[in-house]
Amino acid sequence: xxxxxxxxLIDELGLLPGIGPxxxxxxxxxxxxxxxxxxxxxxxxxxxVKEQVRFCRICFNVASEELCRxxxxxxxxxxxxxxxxEPKDVIAIEKTREFRGKYHVLGGAINPxxxxxxxxxxxxxxxxxxxxGTVTELIIATDPNTEGEATATYxxxxxxxxxxxxxxxxxxxxxxxxxxxxxxxxxxxxxxxRRTLDV
Amino acid sequence: MGKGAxxxxxxxxxRDHAIVLRLHKLGEADRIITVLxxxxxxxxxxxxxVRKTSSRFGARLxxxxxxxxxxxxxxSLDVVSQVETLTHFGKNIMSDYAGYTAASVIAExxxxxxxxxxEPALRLYLLTVGALRSIAAGEHDPPLILxxxxxxxxxxxxxxxxxxxxxxxxxxxxxxxxxxxSGGCVCTGCRPPGSATPAxxxxxxxxALLHGSWNYADASVEKIRREASGLIAAHLQWHLERGLxxxxxxxxx
Numbered sequence: 001x002x003x004x005x006x007x008x009l010i011d012e013l014g015l016l017p018g019i020g021p022x023x024x025x026x027x028x029x030x031x032x033x034x035x036x037x038x039x040x041x042x043x044x045x046x047x048x049v050k051e052q053v054r055f056c057r058i059c060f061n062v063a064s065e066e067l068c069r070x071x072x073x074x075x076x077x078x079x080x081x082x083x084x085x086e087p088k089d090v091i092a093i094e095k096t097r098e099f100r101g102k103y104h105v106l107g108g109a110i111n112p113x114x115x116x117x118x119x120x121x122x123x124x125x126x127x128x129x130x131x132x133g134t135v136t137e138l139i140i141a142t143d144p145n146t147e148g149e150a151t152a153t154y155x156x157x158x159x160x161x162x163x164x165x166x167x168x169x170x171x172x173x174x175x176x177x178x179x180x181x182x183x184x185x186x187x188x189x190x191x192x193x194r195r196t197l198d199v
Numbered sequence: 200m201g202k203g204a205x206x207x208x209x210x211x212x213x214r215d216h217a218i219v220l221r222l223h224k225l226g227e228a229d230r231i232i233t234v235l236x237x238x239x240x241x242x243x244x245x246x247x248x249v250r251k252t253s254s255r256f257g258a259r260l261x262x263x264x265x266x267x268x269x270x271x272x273x274x275s276l277d278v279v280s281q282v283e284t285l286t287h288f289g290k291n292i293m294s295d296y297a298g299y300t301a302a303s304v305i306a307e308x309x310x311x312x313x314x315x316x317x318e319p320a321l322r323l324y325l326l327t328v329g330a331l332r333s334i335a336a337g338e339h340d341p342p343l344i345l346x347x348x349x350x351x352x353x354x355x356x357x358x359x360x361x362x363x364x365x366x367x368x369x370x371x372x373x374x375x376x377x378x379x380x381s382g383g384c385v386c387t388g389c390r391p392p393g394s395a396t397p398a399x400x401x402x403x404x405x406x407a408l409l410h411g412s413w414n415y416a417d418a419s420v421e422k423i424r425r426e427a428s429g430l431i432a433a434h435l436q437w438h439l440e441r442g443l444x445x446x447x448x449x450x451x452x
Binding site for chain 1: 252256258259261262263284287289290292293294296299303306447449
């Protein structure tokens with residue numbers, strides 16, 4: 001046990017995800033040895049992220065203003081909405097430069113074992129957006145795991161009466177991998193989602 | 200059963216059939232998995248790197264998967280070294296929302312009914328595999344399969360509700376009152392205050408689910424099913440002494 005402020009810092013750092021007691025101690029001593037200006041900047045950034053960053057009023061992505069960058073952009077296609085679980089999924093899809101529509105961040109996936117049901121996600125807000133009538137296609141990009149697939153099934157059932165086109169991201173083999181190493185679940189999905197080659 | 204038992208190989212390796220009950224994230228790319236195995240009971244183990252897309256067995260360790268798994272003994276948690284799929288129940292379960300919510304309750308119940316890790320629970324394992332297989336195959340309505348599972352799982356734990364004889368005095372007969380605290384149906388003489396008075400068909404449905412009379416169960420009406428589900432859930436949660444988190448999310452028609 002260290003004394004006073006050093007132990008407090010180690011305890012606080014230890015609460016962060018993925019940081020164990022040893023890592024917390026290493027970071028604490030790094031902070032102790034760093035320049036005062038660097039430490040002040042870190043402290044101010046931490047404070048600013050909590051004070052200034054909020055969730056977009058429309059899509060619930062992280063934003064520094066009332067609307068996020070994507071919702072503010074008039075060039076984006078308003079008739080297509082891509083539904084994701086977390087704000088970090090928006091960044092991952094934006095990196096592909098393949099999607100020019102808008103997003104809706106649910107805030108997680110339906111997981112009864114963890115006590116997360118449809119009412120704990122931003123599904124009601126999504127339904128309100130769809131009811132406005134400008135959206136014609138919904139792309140469900142929840143994670144390709146059991147919870148993500150079940151959430152996709154739930155959304156598809158909910159949206160079906162509205163007559164929208166509902167699609168699900170394809171899943172299959174990773175680019176650059178060898179077929180022989182693929183597991184049977186992924187390979188099975190790749191077969192289900194195979195496409196015709198237009199040559 | 201301690202970790203030092205002689206059933207493990209020279210390097211602490213062991214292999215078993217298992218059902219994946221629950222996953223927790225661990226660090227950057229690992230998971231802690233809770234499985235119910237055929238011979239070693241409930242095991243919590245670390246599956247390294249399974250959240251990466253390059254993982255060779257991440258997809259096989261999804262909830263409700265029936266797997267053949269090889270593990271080695273770790274200091275606190277065992278570590279998964281190889282996994283083969285026996286049946287991927289999750290594929291059909293996740294495309295049926297009612298099935299998914301019922302399967303989640305089955306997984307949570309199985310996890311809660313086995314207190315100690317490595318305590319063999321073969322009957323519960325077989326029951327869990329059977330229930331998930333039935334949901335995946337769409338053999339009956341998922342809430343009915345769930346209620347049948349809960350009744351039979353309670354029977355394996357020694358908490359089978361009395362549906363024929365009085366739970367207190369043992370007097371035979373078609374008793375009308377049901378008392379969770381007393382352990383099932385009670386006669387007029389033993390009936391404690393606050394006992395429920397379900398419809399006779401509700402108790403018949405519970406008996407049918409417990410003994411596998413599926414023709415009777417499939418023909419039952421929704422009102423009776425709901426009443427039976429309520430009694431079964433109350434009975435289970437009374438004995439577990441704590442509510443099941445997944446139970447309120449069960450999707451019913």
